[in-house]
Amino acid sequence: MKDNSDISEELLEIIERYINGSMTSQELKDFNQLLELDDDFKLKVEDIKTMLIGIEAQSLKEQLNEFHTDIPKTIVSKSTDIKVRYLNWNKIAVAAAIIIAFGSIWFFSIPKNEKLYTEYFKLDPGLPTTMSRTDNFDFYDAMVNYKHGDYQMAIDKWKVLQEKKPNNDTLNYFLGVAHLANKNVSDAIPYLERSIEAEDNFTFLDDAYLYLGLAYLKEGNTELAKKNLDISNTETSKALISKLTK
Amino acid sequence: MGKQLHLLSQSELVYAIKSNESDVLKHFYTTNYKKIEVLVLKNSGSVEHAKDIYQEAFITVWRHIKNDKFTPKNNTALQGYLYKIAKNKWLDVLRSNNFKKTKTLNYESLMFFKNEEQNEDENLTNNKLKKVMDVFKHLGQPCKQLLSTFYFDKKSLKDIASELNIEESTARNKKYRCMKKLRAMVLASK
Numbered sequence: 430m431k432d433n434s435d436i437s438e439e440l441l442e443i444i445e446r447y448i449n450g451s452m453t454s455q456e457l458k459d460f461n462q463l464l465e466l467d468d469d470f471k472l473k474v475e476d477i478k479t480m481l482i483g484i485e486a487q488s489l490k491e492q493l494n495e496f497h498t499d500i501p502k503t504i505v506s507k508s509t510d511i512k513v514r515y516l517n518w519n520k521i522a523v524a525a526a527i528i529i530a531f532g533s534i535w536f537f538s539i540p541k542n543e544k545l546y547t548e549y550f551k552l553d554p555g556l557p558t559t560m561s562r563t564d565n566f567d568f569y570d571a572m573v574n575y576k577h578g579d580y581q582m583a584i585d586k587w588k589v590l591q592e593k594k595p596n597n598d599t600l601n602y603f604l605g606v607a608h609l610a611n612k613n614v615s616d617a618i619p620y621l622e623r624s625i626e627a628e629d630n631f632t633f634l635d636d637a638y639l640y641l642g643l644a645y646l647k648e649g650n651t652e653l654a655k656k657n658l659d660i661s662n663t664e665t666s667k668a669l670i671s672k673l674t675k
Numbered sequence: 676m677g678k679q680l681h682l683l684s685q686s687e688l689v690y691a692i693k694s695n696e697s698d699v700l701k702h703f704y705t706t707n708y709k710k711i712e713v714l715v716l717k718n719s720g721s722v723e724h725a726k727d728i729y730q731e732a733f734i735t736v737w738r739h740i741k742n743d744k745f746t747p748k749n750n751t752a753l754q755g756y757l758y759k760i761a762k763n764k765w766l767d768v769l770r771s772n773n774f775k776k777t778k779t780l781n782y783e784s785l786m787f788f789k790n791e792e793q794n795e796d797e798n799l800t801n802n803k804l805k806k807v808m809d810v811f812k813h814l815g816q817p818c819k820q821l822l823s824t825f826y827f828d829k830k831s832l833k834d835i836a837s838e839l840n841i842e843e844s845t846a847r848n849k850k851y852r853c854m855k856k857l858r859a860m861v862l863a864s865k
Binding site for chain 1: 695697700701704705708709726730733734737738741803804806807808810811812822823826827828847848851854855857858861
């Protein structure tokens with residue numbers, strides 16, 4: 430750019446009017462004539478033109494980032510992993526390390542727990558049901574379902590009874606065991622937790638602790654499993670503890 | 676402009692872009708980005724590349740419209756033109772040596788690539804314009820704000836003056852001083 434910074438306010442405004450096309454036809458005619466005659470003037474006009482476009486272009490550029498945030502997010506997330514794939518091997522390495530770490534935890538701990546669970550889980554045989562017992566018909570009716578392996582039916586029936594007697598240890602215990610038999614560990618745990626709150630003379634207390642321990646084992650919570658198995662005074666729990674602490 | 680009817684929306688678009696109508700620019704910007712992103716991502720680029728290339732292309736198209744270098748010939752001409760320019764810009768990047776050399780692009784090489792991209796753009800567009808843009812970018816906030824509002828947002832001096840709570844003549848004078856300052860800085864940055 431040639432050093433012709435000595436431009437007056439009036440001239441600047443005239444050039445601006447030329448650029449944005451707001452000159453009268455007579456003005457424009459004069460202006461064009463001047464452009465043809467005076468090369469310095471022409472250069473000046475070109476400079477101002479560039480400046481105005483530059484101001485606008487930069488203003489626009491600074492707005493574009495704002496616009497960009499309004500582009501729907503779905504594309505961004507979709508393309509992020511593509512970006513990772515192409516660009517960031519570090520991130521991939523970190524991700525891989527995490528996957529391997531969690532994978533090995535899963536591989537070495539959970540399968541072991543699962544294995545122990547299947548090895549040691551033996552279903553409670555339930556209570557003997559005889560035709561003569563009529564005083565607690567609903568309970569034994571469900572027990573029949575339980576013994577026949579229809580755990581869901583047993584659960585549904587016991588649940589009705591349990592809602593009336595939420596603190597009945599035997600009911601809670603069998604509901605827990607039935608849920609375990611029904612392969613629903615997370616539902617079993619609350620019932621078993623309630624059943625171990627029973628009095629010390631509760632017939633199924635040791636078994637309740639055993640099944641609770643087994644349930645936690647299956648859930649992958651070895652600590653709680655050990656704690657409950659420790660309290661349970663059964664052959665199975667002792668054997669399991671020795672395996673777990675090995 | 677006695678255009679055919681089906682060209683009206685394009686001419687309207689051109690007119691709105693010429694007068695920097697923010698809503699129209701935004702709409703035009705946001706609705707045409709996806710295609711470019713897909714193109715760049717499919718061709719060894721990242722989201723960052725896509726954004727940079729798209730913004731460069733967008734400004735180029737905007738300039739061409741301003742200078743009447745481009746006039747729409749069919750219904751989707753402008754959208755197609757933007758796509759074409761972005762595509763060509765991306766192809767230039769892909770053909771560039773630095774891009775070929777970097778097999779895996781980590782952050783460092785991305786930065787490297789960005790610098791190179793700027794140099795390349797300087798060859799393609801007007802050096803002077805780049806300089807003005809750069810100087811204006813770093814101009815003091817009051818001047819920058821004033822010039823941007825007047826020249827880009829096309830607000831009248833009267834409106835600007837009332838917003839700043841000053842006389843219109845003061846605003847006019849401020850604008851002139853800011854222009855002088857910018858001009859001096861551009862000339863000095865040679």
